[in-house]
Amino acid sequence: MTEQISLGMPQLPAPGYPADVRARLEEDARAIVARYPDSRSALLPMLHLVQSEEGHVTRTGMAFCADVLGLTTAEVTAVATFYTMYRRKPSGDYQVGVCTNTLCAVMGGDAIFEELKEHLGVGNNETTEDGKVTLEHIECNAACDFAPVVMVNWEFFDNQTPESAKKMVDDLRAGRTVEPTRGAPLCTFKETARILAGFPDERPGAVEATGGAGPASLVGLRLAKGEQPHRRIVHPRGETSGQEGE
Amino acid sequence: MTLATEINNGSSSPEKLLAPVLSAFWDQPDSWTLETYERHEGYRGLRKALAMSPDDLIAYVKESGLRGRGGAGFPTGMKWQFIPQGDGKPHYLVVNADESEPGTCKDIPLLFANPHSLIEGIVIACYAIRSSHAFIYLRGEVVPVLRRLHEAVREAYAAGYLGRNVLGSGLDLELTVHAGAGAYICGEETALLDSLEGRRGQPRLRPPFPAVAGLYACPTVVNNVESIASVPAILNKGKDWFTSMGSEKSPGFTLYSLSGHVASPGQYEAPLGITLRQLLDMSGGMRPGHRLKFWTPGGSSTPMFTDEHLDVPLDYEGVGAAGSMLGTKALQCFDETTCVVRAVTRWTEFYAHESCGKCTPCREGTYWLVQLLRDIEAGKGETSDLDKLNDIADNINGKSFCALGDGAASPIFSSLKYFREEYEQHITGKGCPFDPAKSTAWADNHKEVTA
The missing domain is CATH 3.10.20.600 (Ubiquitin-like (UB roll))
Structure with a gap:
């Protein structure tokens, strides 16, 4: 079928948003632009904003950004395609990202990613048939002391195993409430994108959810306060140690 | 190092060796709130700073010896001093919260548990460099931290620490929290500035340095989160207290992040x-x-x-x-269960993925490193590949605009230096001698059997 073959020919201009959607997004865009001395700085948050409307960055969304900011669509496209958080095709409500950078990979991230692919029947950057879960592998997410780490809609799921990760995606697909180890109860990818556009999460309890620092963040403090026994178990070179416990 | 060994044998008491400052009250309920922060001497450093002249304040931070915590270790006060004064241009402070370097996990827990230490530091820094608009460039992939920053900024405005005439000092200060969109390169300060201007995050050629032509071509200070968050304690407790810790050239406290195959991974200040x-x-x-x-x-x-x-x-x-x-x-x-070739291959794949593509040595070099390393890891390499790896890394190192290329070369050079035999084993044995299952966090947990 010839229509399957992309010749890279220029496309017709993208259709615009319906008037009511455009009016609503224009108001949000004004709030974003007002944060910056120069309007072009609003482009990254605005791409998050159009992603919150449609779940991915569409040609319509990019044309909207260009129009509002006085840029060409080429300028907007160049930016949208540079950053990995902007999705370029329709995707699921929940983006499940398994860290497979070296430390998490070694600690089990590779195994988790492989088992999730098999369990969900999808490959990297693919979505389950029910439209719920998009699986991808991600780079280091600054939580190495909680390895292996899985991010769902950019909330932290720390110290994962293949079993915990499989149960979590099952719960997501079944519509059960899923709570991260650090972060707020999951909202959809679109709702997350709106927070990323700079609009605070208005859900009651979202800011304080899961409390203060995670357990690994506190180990040094607890040692310094004498709240954890001073342990000497295994020397770094593996010599046997006579001193256990205190 | 005999001296170090003696010290080690003398005392390894955590109470004596650790010094929680930024992390001192992370275990308190609602540690991220303004109320908890104020209860732990929060915003006292700011009051002391506002009682000084901006120039004296810069000199004070310089004398404390605080050095950048983002990697390069450049003296923070000196960065502030480079901002030309009386130039008639707006000045900007941009906080680099794009923490993405593999292994690095200090700023994210700091901001999650204690965001006000950063905000207080920002107000102090802006007073010093005469800036009325600051930005926090936070990587986008950490929404729980973004929520707490939004909330902390709201609290700080409501309490008069931000906005018009901060604490009656005459300082007007706007603070914008800006979420990135997924690009390691934006942790490089000039790429970060381009990104904050709404462009692709590609490093700029320097000079001019950001202190002269940074954000919107105006004088700009770019500091790491931990550097700025350390300033309030220096003001509150004094530079002598600060220099009593650490060494003469590296004074003060800092967050060490322990991770991997250790008994207790986590933050140690x-x-x-x-x-x-x-x-x-x-x-x-x-x-x-x-x-x-x-x-x-x-x-x-x-x-x-x-x-x-x-x-x-x-x-x-x-x-x-x-x-x-x-x-x-x-x-x-x-x-010892970890294959160094696997580790280096994965890091190199990361650098290849994150190379912005601006400089040829980095863009092409990281690509070819990945091809060679994948072959070696899979047992399809040749002995001559090891010299080739070294040669390509040498052609990247120091030959690109920014440090990403240098970073990509580091694991190659150092692993070949210490573990060349292990590379050779992969080549002569035509495969990887390690079992990745033994490296996992659950490998020694015999109750758990994975398929």
Whole structure:
């Protein structure tokens, strides 16, 4: 079928948003632009904003950004395609990202990613048939002391195993409430994108959810306060140690 | 190092070796709120700063010896001093919260548990450099932290620490929280500025440096989160208190992030100059039954160390003298079950993925490194590939605009230096001799059997 073959020919201009959607997004865009001395700085948050409307960055969304900011669509496209958080095709409500950078990979991230692919029947950057879960592998997410780490809609799921990760995606697909180890109860990818556009999460309890620092963040403090026994178990070179416990 | 050994034998008491300052009240309920922060002497440093003249304040921070905690270790006060005064242009402070260096995990927990320490530091810094608009460039992939920053900024405006005429000082200050969109390169300060201007995050050629032509071509200070968050305590408790910790050239406290095959991964705040041996001794060492094989002192871009380097003082000079860099103090520890070729291959794939594509040596070099490394890991390499790896890394190192290329070369050079035999084993044995299942966090948990 010839229509399957992309010749890279220029496309017709993208259709615009319906008037009511455009009016609503224009108001949000004004709030974003007002944060910056120069309007072009609003482009990254605005791409998050159009992603919150449609779940991915569409040609319509990019044309909207260009129009509002006085840029060409080429300028907007160049930016949208540079950053990995902007999705370029329709995707699921929940983006499940398994860290497979070296430390998490070694600690089990590779195994988790492989088992999730098999369990969900999808490959990297693919979505389950029910439209719920998009699986991808991600780079280091600054939580190495909680390895292996899985991010769902950019909330932290720390110290994962293949079993915990499989149960979590099952719960997501079944519509059960899923709570991260650090972060707020999951909202959809679109709702997350709106927070990323700079609009605070208005859900009651979202800011304080899961409390203060995670357990690994506190180990040094607890040692310094004498709240954890001073342990000497295994020397770094593996010599046997006579001193256990205190 | 006999001296270090003596000190180690003398005391490895965590109460004496650790110094929680930024992390001091992370265990308190609602640690992220303004109320908790104020109860722990929050915003007192700001009041002291506002009583000084901006120039005196810059001199004070300079005299404290605080050095950048984002990797390079440049003196923070000196960065502030470079901002030309009376030039009639707006000045900007941009906080680099794009923490993405593999292994680095200090700013994210800091901002999650104690965001006001950063905000207080921002107000102090803006008063010093005469800036009325600051930005926090937070990587986008950490929404829980973004929520707390939104809330902390709202609280700070409501309490009069931000906005018009801060605490009656005459300082007007706007603070914008800006979420990135997924690009490691935006942690490089000039790429970050381009990104904040709404462009692709590609590093700029320097000079001009950001202090002269930064955000919107105006004088700009770009500082790491931890650097700025350390300033309020210096003002509140005094520079003498600060310099009483660490060494003469690396004074103060800092967050060390222990991760990997250790018994107690996590954050350890200590005076600069503590050793990995001391940190491991107090925290339970490696995971039971295993020994340290290799580690990074400051993220994947800093040349790796082995168990020969356990007593290297973890400060800027100590790590430098041992052939690496302090970087972000991201101590990723790998035990004897870990294949170094696998580790380096994965890091190199990361650099290839994150190379912005601007400079040819980095864009092309990282691509070819990945091809060679994948072949070697799969047992399809040749002995001559090892020299080729070294040669390509040499053609990247120092030959691109920014440090991403240098970072990509570091794991190659250092792993070939310490573990060349292991590469050769992959080539002569036509495969990887390691079992990845033995490296996982659950490998020694015999109750759990995975398919």
